[in-house]
Amino acid sequence: MLSKFQVKFVKSLHQKKARNSTHQFIVEGEKNINELLNSELTVNFIFALPEWLHNNRAKIKKPIEIIEVNEKELLQISTQVTPNKALAVVEMPKYTLSHFDTDTVIGIENIQDPGNLGTIIRIADWYGIKNIICSEETVDVYNPKVVNSTMGSFCRVKVHYTDLKSYIRLSQKLVYGMVLDGFSIYATLFDANSMILVGNESQGLSDAIMSSVTHPITIPRIGQAESLNVSVATAIACDNFLGRRL
Amino acid sequence: MLSKFQVKFVKSLHQKKARNSTHQFIVEGEKNINELLNSELTVNFIFALPEWLHNNRAKIKKPIEIIEVNEKELLQISTQVTPNKALAVVEMPKYTLSHFDTDTVIGIENIQDPGNLGTIIRIADWYGIKNIICSEETVDVYNPKVVNSTMGSFCRVKVHYTDLKSYIRLSQKLVYGMVLDGFSIYATLFDANSMILVGNESQGLSDAIMSSVTHPITIPRIGQAESLNVSVATAIACDNFLGRRL
16 A cells, blocks of 8 residues: 555656655666666665565565555556556665776767667676766666666666766776767777767767767768667677677 | 648558558658658658748659648647657558568568667668568558658668568578577678568567578677667677678
8 A cells, every 4th residue: 555655755756856866766677676686776665566576575685665556556656657567766876986997888978868878778788888977968877768778787787977078088098989970890999998989869979079089980881871879889889899809 | 721631631640550541651750751852752741830841842852742730730640749840641662572682681570669670770771781571460660650760761671561481481591580599690601692580579589480590690798688679689780790791
């Protein structure tokens, strides 16, 4: 049984402002919640149907406050039109951004579509990239649509928001910027201590950030499409730079 | 000024049944309509704001019935929550499916998400693939969400719906099926007279179609994500098999 306060609280987390002031966010979807329960993230509440609790109680190895709800109540608090069987409220992790880390990172300037950011987090997780550095204007990683499209990878990949230019300057990483008129990605040598940088869906990389790009690179086009989707381009860069070395 | 009949007609095209019975579909979005006006597709109507007509009339080189509408009227017939400035009603092209064509095709079994199909059409267009062969149960290419996410590539890439197994048997193409436990894509030789085959978002390729797969292939995983999004996997396959030959 849900209290009015609980409904109000969970619904407030649909909005970025409340997420940031309470440091909590919503996780839904079977795959996401399964990964969450196996992760190191702190889960504050799970609102779930009796059926879900029956099947999953054994998986819950952490002290989590569990609230049994019916379908109507779940729909009231869910971010989905057709909710799954459970909704978790999770503590935002506090990640420290190191400028001395020599691993490859993905840099994101102002991506606005939640599905694109979520898909990039999943791609990072597939290729073993542990950190994504976003400009402050990039869509919020705790937006429920972003979390949903990560398919659980939000539990493993650390997403940081900071000033991209300062990060690049301090980290001294090489920057492989994805553009439409750069050098062929197939002919580009890759240094692991670097950033694969992608820009906004319609504008691409800004002039301001281009001055920090050491290697402007392009996926050579064979056909006639004007561009590739930004998450697709990120995947192809990761595959060429990290996958093909296998 | 819109008539009631026009509103009813265009709104009916939001649904697959009416699209199939009238052989017409809706195109919206600046990029899509620009590409459409430069394509060989037959445009029956354009419903547009005065502002759009003022800026675009010179681009219209075909005999098209143009209906000037205001923003409220456009919202009534649009498939978008925030419509752009114009909506076109287009004749479905009649494509002939050749079994003797020796070009690479993409095969799709039962993809359900419109964004995924649209993104794959855009990827095909980027890598110069002219034909996509879909199982009958795959999401409708003329679904407005599919058309929107192609960014104009629906004008160039031919999407066919047929029995996949029969097509494969008759065309005698090699079939590179994307699976999670196949041979490494990096070590796979590629023959251009072939199909790159991808399956449903959650089920992957069915057992029935797997018997037609000559080369089960996998993108080697470095990190921990369980899978990649199907359009991302298609892009990586196209890049490895078609792009890297450049």
